[in-house]
Amino acid sequence: MKAFGITLIIVLISGSIAGWTAPAGSDIAVVVSRDVPIDDLSFSELRKILLGDRQYWSSNLRVTLLIRAPAAREREVILRNVLEMTEAQYRQYWIGKVFRAESSSAPKSIATNEMAFSLLNSIPGSIAFVDASQVPKDLKVVRLGGLLPGAKGYPLN
């Protein structure tokens, strides 16, 4: 009976702690394919890219947006911190954008970060947003307003 009581307390304490603490996530890195001639983006430039208002890095290099599929933390951070949109608003925005012929295609939905890394290596001009702790060293991480992931004030976390 005593053991049962102790177990009950441990379960309740651990349950309470789990209920009160929020999971900490690392920063979201902005990663581009090697051929993208940019090392630093301003926050407003990043927003324009995500809104499809900027579609070219240069005349010969088109932006290809790779966004994690719904429910991924990377996508949630981008929608909340950069676009200030809900998932539904984001979907409606891009359906409207393509319907208005302002963009010939919507962003590519990527199921995993590994898939994003693979596509960054194979699609010229591609840009993806992934957990900074998972970015392989051979990929190009872009500064955001002069800051790299992990720096104080980095806006994607």
Place this chain on the structure above:
Amino acid sequence: MKSLIIAATLLFVPAHPLSAQQQRTTQTETIETLLARIERLERRVAELEGSKVQAQPATQRTEQTQVPAEALHPEVAQSASEGPSLKMAGFSDFNFSGSDQKGTKSGFTEGQFVLHLNSNLTQKVSFMGELSLTARTDAGGGMPPVTGFNAEVERSIIRFEHNDYLKVSFGRYHTPINYWNTAFHHGQWLQTTVSRPEMVQFGGRFIPVHFVGGLVEGAVGAAGLNFNYNFGVGNGRGSVISRGGDAGDINNSRAWLVNMFIKPDKLYGLQVGGSAYRDKISTGGRDFGEWISSAHVVWNRETPEVIAEFANVRHENLTTASPVSNSQAYYVQTGYRLPVFDKRFKPYYRFEYIHIPRSDFLFQSPVVPNLAGSVAGLRYDLTSFAALKFEYRNQRRDPGQPRINSGFVQTSFTF
């Protein structure tokens, strides 16, 4: 033992009032934990696959790593294949309406069935088309006319893109001299309300809704102002002024237009712009000069949403001496996405006004009737791709005439 039970009870009690919130948090954490676990497993699979690939000869490795990318990204595969890939989407809606206007009947109506086609011919050349099927009481042949559907090519545009600053296109457009006309097109689901403002009503005459010709467009940063432009030349209105010059212009005078707007970085969600449109209209054996100037201010963040537009249409009779006329129309629409119920509800209100002076020979009532009216409603987003809208309208055509009250229910969606 007693003290243990009391301690356990004390631990449990403070948690109880927060149980709903805690449950939600716990669910979110569980989902996040599972997603993290899936990712870990996927990483592990990728590592294992990677080690398998490294063990193979270099030539085979190249083939293996290229295949998934092509499979995941059709354009990559497309560049090496035989033809363009066509994507199709659609919009439609169903309505129920009732009105106290004499002679009208309440009932259900089918909205337009709209198909949207999109195809990337190369990285820089794309085509888009929009086809509509519209239910009409007189679309079928025979006497008396029977109901049916009218098919129409609403938009058909081929675009060549040099970069963000310069894009050239040819085709049939929704004339870009008005915000609503180019923001929502025939997708009723995209717009907040059941109806379009009357100044841009399909089949209406106040503004030429369609334009056949060529457009040059682009956008420049302009120190954070994000300046966008359209220059267009094409066939203007047809001899029936609600129609565009699809089968050729009706005179040797092309219509032209300029449309400019800014979207400042510092005021995310704001769009301010204006347009000018010039055409020569030939109808009923007379020629008229038409000059349209318009302006719009839009705040599209939904908390609130504000769309305000104004247009002045100036007509000058070029055949006989008569006074120049100026007809005006404007509307102001506001909406607000409520923060409750998962942000699914959006109440809205619109006031609209059209004034046609008696001197405007082309627009004289009943061609373009005067209007002073309000629209109030509620949009409920059933899902991310379907909405239910309830709308009340109160309109008066001319001073002294009775006001007309109408009610509408619409379900609109994309597929």
